[in-house]
Amino acid sequence: MNVKLSETITHVNTLMTLFIVAMHTTWPEESRLRPLLVLTNMAVPTFFFLSAFLYFKDWTPTWQCYKNKLCSRFYSLLIPYISYNVIFYLYYCVKIYLLHKTTAKVMPTDPVGAIICILSGIPDGVLWYVQDLMIFVVIAPLLGILIRHSKRWLIPILLGSVICPSLSYFNLFYWTPWLAVGAYCALYVQDVGKFVEPVRKRLSGNNLIGVVLLMSLVAVCMLVSMQENNAVLDYLCRIVLTVLLALFCCVWQKILPSWFVVRVSPLCFFIYCSHPAFADVAKAVIQPLMSEIPYQITYSVMLMSVLISVIISGMLLQRIPWLWSLLSEFRSKKTSIVR
Numbered sequence: 001m002n003v004k005l006s007e008t009i010t011h012v013n014t015l016m017t018l019f020i021v022a023m024h025t026t027w028p029e030e031s032r033l034r035p036l037l038v039l040t041n042m043a044v045p046t047f048f049f050l051s052a053f054l055y056f057k058d059w060t061p062t063w064q065c066y067k068n069k070l071c072s073r074f075y076s077l078l079i080p081y082i083s084y085n086v087i088f089y090l091y092y093c094v095k096i097y098l099l100h101k102t103t104a105k106v107m108p109t110d111p112v113g114a115i116i117c118i119l120s121g122i123p124d125g126v127l128w129y130v131q132d133l134m135i136f137v138v139i140a141p142l143l144g145i146l147i148r149h150s151k152r153w154l155i156p157i158l159l160g161s162v163i164c165p166s167l168s169y170f171n172l173f174y175w176t177p178w179l180a181v182g183a184y185c186a187l188y189v190q191d192v193g194k195f196v197e198p199v200r201k202r203l204s205g206n207n208l209i210g211v212v213l214l215m216s217l218v219a220v221c222m223l224v225s226m227q228e229n230n231a232v233l234d235y236l237c238r239i240v241l242t243v244l245l246a247l248f249c250c251v252w253q254k255i256l257p258s259w260f261v262v263r264v265s266p267l268c269f270f271i272y273c274s275h276p277a278f279a280d281v282a283k284a285v286i287q288p289l290m291s292e293i294p295y296q297i298t299y300s301v302m303l304m305s306v307l308i309s310v311i312i313s314g315m316l317l318q319r320i321p322w323l324w325s326l327l328s329e330f331r332s333k334k335t336s337i338v339r
Contacts, residue, residue, distance in 0.1 A: 019043040034225040042241035048175040052182025088123035132172040165235040210251040267314035
C-alpha cells in the first residue's frame with residue numbers, strides 16, 4: 001500500500017470514528033438533530049468497505065493465508081470483543097445494582113447468564129460490528145474467490161444487493177455492496193488505481209469542487225432528514241454519502257489536520273469501543289443541567305465532553321502497556337483500524 005493511500009485511509013478512519021461518537025451522543029427526542037444522524041450514518045458502511053479492503057489487500061486463496069487471517073483476527077477482534085464486554089458488564093452492574101440507575105439493558109447476575117450476556121455482546125452494544133467482522137473473516141474467502149475468478153462477478157453481487165435494505169441493519173449481508181466493492185478494490189488495486197488516479201489528479205486541491213461536494217453532502221442530509229424513516233431511502237443515502245466521501249478524498253487526501261490524526265488515530269479502536277459509556281454519563285449529567293439551553297449548545301458541550309474524556313482516557317491507558325495491548329487489539333501504535 002502506497003503512502004498516500006495509507007494516509008487517506010488513516011484520515012478517513014479517524015473522521016468516521018468521530019462520526020460514530022457524534023451519532024451516539026444525540027438523543028432520540030430531539031428530531032432537529034436528524035440531519036446529523038443522516039450524515040454520521042456514512043461511518044458504518046465506510047468501516048465495512050475499509051475492513052474488506054484491508055482484509056483482501058494481501059490475500060491469496062490458500063489455506064495458509066486463511067489460517068493466518070483467522071489467527072490474527074483472533075487477537076485483533078475476539079479478545080478485545082470479550083474484554084470490552086466484560087468491562088461494560090461490570091459498568092452496568094455497578095450502575096444498576098449499586099447506584100440503582102435505570103437502564104434499558106438487563107445484566108443477569110447468575111454465572112451462566114452473565115457469560116451468555118457477555119458473549120452475545122449485550123453490554124457493549126456497538127461491538128455488533130465486531131461480531132459481524134468475525135463472521136466475515138470466516139466466510140470472506142468465498143467472496144474473494146468469486147471476485148478473483150472474474151471481475152464481472154461484482155456486477156451480479158451489486159445487483160443482488162437490492163434485497164439488502166430488507167435485512168436487519170445488524171446483519172452482515174446488509175453491508176454486501178461495501179464489502180464487495182472493498183474486496184474488488186483490494187484484489188484489483190492496480191486496475192482501480194488506473195481509473196482513480198486521473199480523477200484524483202483532476203480534482204486534487206480544487207477548492208471549488210471541494211465546496212460543491214460539501215454542499216452536496218449537506219443537501220443530501222437535509223433532504224433525507226425531512227423524509228419519514230424509509231429503509232430503501234436510508235440505504236441509498238448511505239451509498240450516495242460514501243461515494244461523495246470518496247470524491248472528497250480525491251480533492252483533499254488529508255481531510256483532517258495532520259497533527260490531530262497523528263495523536264488520535266492510534267486511539268480509534270479504543271474510542272469506538274469505549275465511547276458509549278462516556279456518552280451515557282454525559283447524557284445523564286450534562287443534558288439535564290442544560291435542558292433550558294438551545295439544543296445546539298447542549299449537544300456541542302456533550303459531544304466535546306465525550307471526545308475529550310475518551311481521548312484523554314486512551315492516552316492515559318497507553319501508559320499501561322499490557323492493558324493497552326488488550327484494549328487496542330494488539331495493533332500498530334501508528335493507527336488502529338477495525339479490520
